Amino acid sequence: MDDNHRELLRVVDEWDRAMVANDAEAIGSFMADDWTIVGPDGSLGNKANFLALIAAGALTHDVMTSDDVQLRIYGDTAVVIARGVSGGAYQGQPFREVERSSNVFVKEGGRWRCVLTHLSRLAQDA
Secondary structure (H helix, E strand, C coil): CCHHHHHHHHHHHHHHHHHHHCCHHHHHCCEEEEEEEECCCCCEEEHHHHHHHHHCCCEEEEEECCEEEEEEEECCEEEEEEEEEEEEEECCEEEEEEEEEEEEEEEECCEEEEEEEEEEECCCCC
8 A cells, every 4th residue: 555545544534533523624624625515415515615514513423434445546636435424413403324425635735635525325234
């Protein structure tokens, strides 16, 4: 495993931990300014709105895992695919999702930053 692979695995782990800590500033440090998220329902979100929800406490996480991580690196671009669990509360309503995430990272200024996240809901027994 080369340095880029190790670094990306570390980034994935640290991003998960920042999500569980509900630390908007730390979460934002893993995202490019133009980060976009595609939700399981096809909805689009952006960095500013996502972080505002976390900072306001409207979106909280008590679990965020990334397992079965697959990495593909193409120079300064990487695709990270993982299976995981995301859980917490949104607008006071609890949620827990088993999902597959696809993330595109770009290395800028020596740091990997996510530019795109796409989530797909998995069946609970998948």
